[in-house]
Amino acid sequence: MKIKIDDIDKKILLLLQHDSTLTYKEIAKKINLSLSPVHDRIKRLEQEGVVERYVGILNKKMLGVGLTVFSQVTLIRQTREVSQIFDIAIKQLPEVVECNFVSGSFDYLLKIIVADMEAYHNFHQMKLSTIEGVSLINSFFVMSEVKSTTEIML
Amino acid sequence: MKIKIDDIDKKILLLLQHDSTLTYKEIAKKINLSLSPVHDRIKRLEQEGVVERYVGILNKKMLGVGLTVFSQVTLIRQTREVSQIFDIAIKQLPEVVECNFVSGSFDYLLKIIVADMEAYHNFHQMKLSTIEGVSLINSFFVMSEVKSTTEIML
DNA sequence: TCACAAAACAGAATATTTTTCGATTATTCA
DNA sequence: TGAATAATCGAAAAATATTCTGTTTTGTGA
Structure with a gap:
């Protein structure tokens, strides 16, 4: 690898x-x-495959997608079956730009980018909370983006 | 804007x-x-400036930077002065790829990418916890990256 | 509706960059 | 040391980006 x-x-x-x-x-x-x-x-x-792809990075504010939210998600069970359903569902949601399975007091940490609070409310109710197996959602709203880079340390 | x-x-x-x-x-x-x-x-x-920049996305695993950590950071006070020192310090740390000031029970949510646990331990002790004003650090380790994209919904 | 101005568009030229290729130099290993 | 392999170089060929000129479309106000 x-x-x-x-x-x-x-x-x-x-x-x-x-x-x-x-x-x-x-x-x-x-x-x-x-x-x-x-x-x-x-x-x-x-x-x-060391270089995976080349992409253009867009300015969120200029495009009117101004709200970033981090959501901690807990599933009803940590079985492979439940996780798999969640993983597949998340990959299909364009609002979710990052999804990581983490250790600790919750299961997944999601980064979500939407236009505004109304859009997030809709996303939360209509998309995220309706995924089978989702038990708890705890959200944190970004007030200010201090740093954001795709560059990793080599 | x-x-x-x-x-x-x-x-x-x-x-x-x-x-x-x-x-x-x-x-x-x-x-x-x-x-x-x-x-x-x-x-x-x-x-x-709608397109901010063009970048190559690298494969972390192939390059041996295999550990991603999310750290919740709380400052001693939420004053502008303390925040400013923190912001400047964070921008200079290449291990920190994302840093957001958030609402809720802590102040900042950091995404950190390092080689391994030893590297994270060192980063935590030598760099993060030594920033003036940092009071609490609560870390979550990524076990599996489900989704990661730079594409935002338009 | 018409005239006008501004923006968007098409196609051809020119300039730049990428890609390919054969030859040379460096490195590795028996 | 010597042979084999890998890396590098320089130059030509192919593809792409850029510039330019002219045409069409769109929007606006009388």
Whole structure:
């Protein structure tokens, strides 16, 4: 599952996860290499799946999706069957941008992005709470986003 | 702050936030338009800041950063001064990929990505708990990532 | 409804970037 | 050391992005 990455790969990955519009030429210059190895390495990293995908990051406020909510969800039972139903349902909800199964006093922590409180209310009542097996939902509303990045430390 | 977006813009944004390697030609074909308007619209959306940036998404497991932790942080006081110190400190920590100021029984919810438990222990003791004003830290460990996307609903 | 202005659009040119390819250099391992 | 493999380089070819010119559509006010 884990793959060996050398220092040059690491430099390339750090650049790409920060700004994927960099051209091969620009990357080559930044890491003091010629075009070919940069090209070959990036293609290899994409091929191997180290780079999963390239995406555009949008400005939520400008698009009028202004409310982020974290919801702690507890299921009636922690059986594989109940979890599986929940997992499948969550993946289909576009409002849910992150869903993690966690240790501790609840089962799942969800990150939900919606337009406003009305939209969240509707989501909560019509979609989240109607998923089979959901027992408890405890929500926290984001008042201010301090930091948000897709860049992981290498 | 909010900007008006028509249906064509919306289609383009949905495509770009899913896969930014699509060429203008491919996008043009998908939304039944010629190259020029697609080009002009994308450049406008970038210019306006609706598209904030383009990034590569990396595979955490392959890179050996296998532990995700959510930490609820409470400060000694909720004054502007204490918050400001915390905000600045958090922005400088590469382990913290998300930080939100939330309503409820604690002040901040952090998402932290590290290599393993040892790395988290070190981060907790050396970095997070040493930030001035931090009073309580309550951590939840991710056992399984069910969903993770950067795509927001439009 | 008409005239006008502004915006959106199409197609062709030019410039830039990506991709491919053969040759050279470095590295690894017996 | 020597052979085999991998990595790198430079240049040409292909694909894409960008720019430009002209046309069509849309919206507005008289």
